[in-house]
Structure formats: C-alpha cells, structure tokens
Amino acid sequence: MIEYATSIKYMLAGYAVILTVLALYIVSLFIRWRNLKRDLQTLKEIQKKD
Amino acid sequence: MKPQPIALKVLNVASVLLFLAALGMVFLYAPLEATMNYVQKIFYFHIANAWVGMLGFIAAAVAGVVYLFKHDQKWDIIELAAVEISLVFFLIAIAAGSIWARPSWGVYWTWEPRLTTAAILEMVYISYILLRQGIDDPDRRARFSAVYTLVGAISIPITFISIRLFRTIHPVVIGTNSAASQGNFDMTSKMLATMFFSLFTFSVIFVNLFWHRIRLGQLAQQVEQLKLEELQ
Numbered sequence: 001m002i003e004y005a006t007s008i009k010y011m012l013a014g015y016a017v018i019l020t021v022l023a024l025y026i027v028s029l030f031i032r033w034r035n036l037k038r039d040l041q042t043l044k045e046i047q048k049k050d
Numbered sequence: 051m052k053p054q055p056i057a058l059k060v061l062n063v064a065s066v067l068l069f070l071a072a073l074g075m076v077f078l079y080a081p082l083e084a085t086m087n088y089v090q091k092i093f094y095f096h097i098a099n100a101w102v103g104m105l106g107f108i109a110a111a112v113a114g115v116v117y118l119f120k121h122d123q124k125w126d127i128i129e130l131a132a133v134e135i136s137l138v139f140f141l142i143a144i145a146a147g148s149i150w151a152r153p154s155w156g157v158y159w160t161w162e163p164r165l166t167t168a169a170i171l172e173m174v175y176i177s178y179i180l181l182r183q184g185i186d187d188p189d190r191r192a193r194f195s196a197v198y199t200l201v202g203a204i205s206i207p208i209t210f211i212s213i214r215l216f217r218t219i220h221p222v223v224i225g226t227n228s229a230a231s232q233g234n235f236d237m238t239s240k241m242l243a244t245m246f247f248s249l250f251t252f253s254v255i256f257v258n259l260f261w262h263r264i265r266l267g268q269l270a271q272q273v274e275q276l277k278l279e280e281l282q
Contacts, residue, residue, distance in 0.1 A: 001084075002086050002089060006089075007086065007088040011088040014089070014095075014096075017142070017149060018099070021141060021145070025259075036273050037269070040269065040273050040276065043276040046280060
C-alpha cells in the first residue's frame with residue numbers, strides 16, 4: 001500500500017503536469033492567432049498603399 | 051477570417067464546464083482506491099488523454115487519405131491540426147503515466163512494451179512536424195505529410211495492443227491483465243462512471259481545440275498567400 005502523503009504528492013504532481021501542459025498549449029494557440037492577425041492586418045495595409 | 055461561429059463559442063463553454071465537472075467527479079465522486087490511494091486518480095485523465103491522442107492520430111491518417119484523393123490544401127491543414135493536438139494530449143498521457151508509475155512501480159520509466167511503443171508513437175509524430183518544416187513547396191509538403199501519416203498510423207494499433215500481446219507490467223483497463231502487471235485495481239461502478247465521463251470530456255475538449263487549430267491553420271494559409279502576392 002502506498003502511503004497517503006506520498007500518494008497525494010504524486011497525484012498533485014500528475015494533475016499539475018496535466019493542467020500546465022494543457023494551459024501552455026491553449027496559450028500558444030492564442031499567441032499564434034494574435035500574431036497572425038497582426039501580420040494579416042499589416043499585409044492588408046501594405047496592399048492598400050500599393 | 052470570420053469571427054468564431056456560435057457552435058464554437060458553445061463548445062468553448064461546454065469544454066470548460068465539462069472539464070470542471072470531470073475534475074469534480076475525480077476528486078469528489080470517485081472513491082479512493084485501497085492500494086494506491088490518491089495517486090490512482092491520475093488514471094482518469096491519463097487514460098482520457100491517451101484516448102484523444104490516438105483519436106487525433108487516426109483523424110490525421112484519415113485526412114491524409116482524403117488529401118491524396120482530393121489534393122485540396124484544406125485537408126493538409128486538418129491533418130496538421132490533428133497531429134499537433136494529439137502530440138500534446140499524448141505527451142500529457144505519457145507524463146502523467148510516468149508520475150503514476152513512480153510510486154506504483156518504483157521507477158518513472160521502464161522500457162516495457164506499452165511505454166516503449168507509446169514513446170515511439172510520440173517520436174514518429176514529432177518527426178512529422180520537424181520534417182514538414184524542411185519542405186517549402188506546399189503541395190509537395192502536403193503529399194509527403196499525407197503519406198507519412200499513413201505510414202505513421204501503423205504505430206497506433208501496435209501501441210494499443212502491445213499490453214494485450216506481450217508480457218508487461220502495464221495494467222490493462224479493459225481485458226485480461228498479464229501475470230507480470232503491477233498496479234491493477236478493480237473498478238467500482240463510480241470509478242467506471244468517472245472514467246467514461248473523463249473520456250467524454252476530453253473528446254469534447256479535443257473537438258474544441260481541433261476546431262480552433264484548424265481556424266489557425268486557415269489564417270496562416272491566408273497570411274502566406276498575401277505574402278506571396280506581395281512578393282510577386
């Protein structure tokens with residue numbers, strides 16, 4: 001039988017990894033979206049000037 | 051780029067609510083397992099992440115087949131989105147599994163059949179992302195990627211059945227365990243309900259992120275086209 005303290009420690013570590021990786025991916029999606037939107041805006045402005 | 055459709059907004063809200071409900075079920079509804087205690091609770095999200103990871107790799111192979119028939123870039127975008135999201139979910143499954151393994155097996159990692167095939171599967175698709183970046187021509191890249199996902203898909207059933215075919219210490223959730231397996235436990239009805247709810251929740255989250263990633267791919271394609279027009 002695994003001790004309670006040890007068991008809780010690994011459970012918390014497991015869920016911390018799950019939540020962190022998932023959150024980082026969602027943030028990366030958001031940042032890439034924002035950057036692409038900015039690029040699109042800039043390109044459209046250049047096209048208008050041309 | 052069009053704003054988010056209502057269905058996607060609904061899916062965003064549903065994903066968050068389901069995720070919170072799944073966490074609630076894991077920590078408040080599912081009973082504590084007698085031998086492993088709290089660490090067993092990792093199992094619910096571990097298995098759900100592995101499930102959606104494999105689901106995405108299969109979706110990528112299907113998108114690859116469709117691309118080879120239709121030669122439409124939209125299928126390449128779908129394929130890449132499926133691979134990228136599955137890589138994230140499968141990485142979570144591997145990492146969470148390793149953390150569970152430490153108190154259960156005494157080690158974070160051992161080269162037993164399931165862990166080995168899972169690591170190979172992850173590396174096959176990391177290579178896919180890296181190799182794509184080495185090809186500039188979009189059509190050639192899409193054709194190469196489609197064939198790659200088809201060949202890579204061979205790893206999916208091998209990973210899935212590895213614990214059923216070989217003598218392994220990895221427990222089997224559905225089916226008979228190997229005599230060498232360590233960390234088995236009998237699931238009560240509440241544990242089963244929590245597992246299936248987690249599977250459903252992560253399937254919804256997968257669809258939600260998949261949709262967002264496809265939209266990102268479409269936006270990237272739009273930017274790429276404008277850049278090419280500027281250069282000409």
